[in-house]
Amino acid sequence: MKDIFDELKFIANKNSIAFTEPFYISSDGKTIMGEVPFKEILFLDYRDTDAGSNPREYIGLKKTNFKIFDSLMKDSTNTFRFLHSGIIISLTTDIHSKIDKRSLKYEECCLTNGNQTRFIILIIVLIKLYFGENEIHQITQKQYQKFEEKYFSNSDALYSVLKFVKFSKFNQIVNHILKHVKYKKYYFNLDLENFINSRIRIQINVINSIIEDFVEKIDAYSTGTLIAEANNDTQMVTPSDIFGNRYKRELQDIIFKDFIEKYGDEIRIEYRYGEIVDKIEKVHILTLLRPIIPIGILTKEKDIYEYTNQRIPVYNIFSKLLKRTEKAHETIKVISKLIPLFYELRIKCIVPNLEIHRRELIRKYKKDAFSGELQDTIIGPDIIEAKTSEKKIEKIIKSIVNYNIEHIFPVLIFTTRLLINENNDGNLCFNLSDELYDSYFKGLTEVIYDKYVKMKLKGLPTSMTTVVRKKDFYEIASGEYIMFKNMYKIKETTFIENYKYILK
Numbered sequence: 360m361k362d363i364f365d366e367l368k369f370i371a372n373k374n375s376i377a378f379t380e381p382f383y384i385s386s387d388g389k390t391i392m393g394e395v396p397f398k399e400i401l402f403l404d405y406r407d408t409d410a411g412s413n414p415r416e417y418i419g420l421k422k423t424n425f426k427i428f429d430s431l432m433k434d435s436t437n438t439f440r441f442l443h444s445g446i447i448i449s450l451t452t453d454i455h456s457k458i459d460k461r462s463l464k465y466e467e468c469c470l471t472n473g474n475q476t477r478f479i480i481l482i483i484v485l486i487k488l489y490f491g492e493n494e495i496h497q498i499t500q501k502q503y504q505k506f507e508e509k510y511f512s513n514s515d516a517l518y519s520v521l522k523f524v525k526f527s528k529f530n531q532i533v534n535h536i537l538k539h540v541k542y543k544k545y546y547f548n549l550d551l552e553n554f555i556n557s558r559i560r561i562q563i564n565v566i567n568s569i570i571e572d573f574v575e576k577i578d579a580y581s582t583g584t585l586i587a588e589a590n591n592d593t594q595m596v597t598p599s600d601i602f603g604n605r606y607k608r609e610l611q612d613i614i615f616k617d618f619i620e621k622y623g624d625e626i627r628i629e630y631r632y633g634e635i636v637d638k639i640e641k642v643h644i645l646t647l648l649r650p651i652i653p654i655g656i657l658t659k660e661k662d663i664y665e666y667t668n669q670r671i672p673v674y675n676i677f678s679k680l681l682k683r684t685e686k687a688h689e690t691i692k693v694i695s696k697l698i699p700l701f702y703e704l705r706i707k708c709i710v711p712n713l714e715i716h717r718r719e720l721i722r723k724y725k726k727d728a729f730s731g732e733l734q735d736t737i738i739g740p741d742i743i744e745a746k747t748s749e750k751k752i753e754k755i756i757k758s759i760v761n762y763n764i765e766h767i768f769p770v771l772i773f774t775t776r777l778l779i780n781e782n783n784d785g786n787l788c789f790n791l792s793d794e795l796y797d798s799y800f801k802g803l804t805e806v807i808y809d810k811y812v813k814m815k816l817k818g819l820p821t822s823m824t825t826v827v828r829k830k831d832f833y834e835i836a837s838g839e840y841i842m843f844k845n846m847y848k849i850k851e852t853t854f855i856e857n858y859k860y861i862l863k
Contacts, residue, residue, distance in 0.1 A: 392563070396555060397484075400480075400561070401520075405474055410580070411469040420532065435554055439557060497533060606681055609684075610644065613691055618695070630644055652673060655776065664833050709804055721760055738758075774803065779852065787854075806839045
């Protein structure tokens with residue numbers, strides 16, 4: 360097994376692809392087609408390379424993937440490559456000096472299509488490497504992690520792909536083999552050396568040759584990503600992953616510029632769900648982008664209510680904005696400064712206050728339940744049925760008191776947007792004194808949360824999803840806002856109004 364480990368490490372680090380036979384290359388040098396051994400594709404990168412980024416993650420043994428697994432286990436050597444379409448990769452290379460009849464060297468490479476196939480092959484290889492000649496059996500996550508760390512952690516090229524092979528996906532295939540006699544038989548007869556040398560068909564897009572003929576100037580990364588998305592647009596890829604994948608560089612450079620400058624490596628931005636597997640503080644792009652919508656700097660007032668709590672409209676709005684960076688330059692600079700302002704408010708003030716108030720509300724409504732004050736609410740019948748069981752009543756109360764911060768936080772931002780201003784240092788802030796800041800937002804958060812819970816207790820006319828997209832919900836704390844403003848003599852500003860760039 361050590362020889363195979365060493366061979367895989369060598370292949371992963373050599374920045375070249377070896378073919379089993381001489382391959383086809385088009386006369387314009389843009390397309391290469393042929394067959395390669397499985398071992399050549401196991402550790403090809405697919406995320407954020409200079410040759411593009413593939414938005415699709417491995418989804419496990421579902422539908423087509425199960426058929427791929429079945430074909431691999433039955434006969435990887437002879438029939439597999441005729442039953443499945445193979446893989447597509449995009450790369451940058453010099454076709455004149457770095458290609459011979461059976462291999463090519465590349466600078467950057469991205470597995471554009473066929474990620475599902477590659478991961479299934481890789482997991483089968485990992486299972487064989489883990490168990491060796493021993494009988495296959497269930498293992499723990501800790502055992503799997505130790506195996507990865509022992510054999511692969513010293514190679515960045517290997518680990519950059521392996522870290523996305525979740526234990527659950529590894530275990531899924533192990534369990535499937537164990538549960539079915541025929542797959543146990545296939546597994547027992549599978550020779551790892553023969554398996555990794557089985558062939559798969561490959562198509563290569565030579566990106567630097569492709570972009571030479573483009574009228575519009577476009578870089579290798581954008582071209583490769585465009586190809587990857589086109590190859591995956593009918594697959595199960597979330598809107599979040601497509602948006603984050605396509606615009607990662609622009610988001611880093613302009614939208615999240617101030618956030619990155621402030622937090623650096625302390626907090627990592629997740630552009631695709633699940634991409635950061637290290638134990639480090641992270642925040643998803645939607646968490647950072649969503650609060651911009653309710654201030655109305657990019658949308659008409661009537662669109663705020665409907666769009667804020669929907670992912671796709673948020674991504675669509677920022678997609679449009681990123682295509683108008685020159686015209687909306689000043690607005691984008693303001694948005695970049697607003698993102699860390701809102702994030703700090705959320706994490707340091709709103710999140711802890713919501714959790715504290717949640718516990719207070721649970722205690723309050725438990726008392727109300729035992730004193731009979733909740734009989735006319737939506738949970739009244741449940742409380743009567745629970746009788747005097749404190750455990751059951753607490754469970755009922757928690758279900759009504761629990762909150763979704765993405766319902767409450769946008770309302771808070773919407774309510775206080777006229778307090779946003781620029782200080783003497785050029786940083787953005789709320790027009791509140793340091794002494795007032797915490798108590799002001801604590802009070803307003805509790806008001807919104809209280810009304811949110813009372814609304815649920817009363818019984819919703821429709822789903823909560825629909826309710827939180829209505830104008831009435833966003834104006835739930837408008838009275839208290841005016842009261843606090845007058846009480847503390849807080850001045851409103853026209854700052855947001857001055858930097859509006861309404862996208863149509």
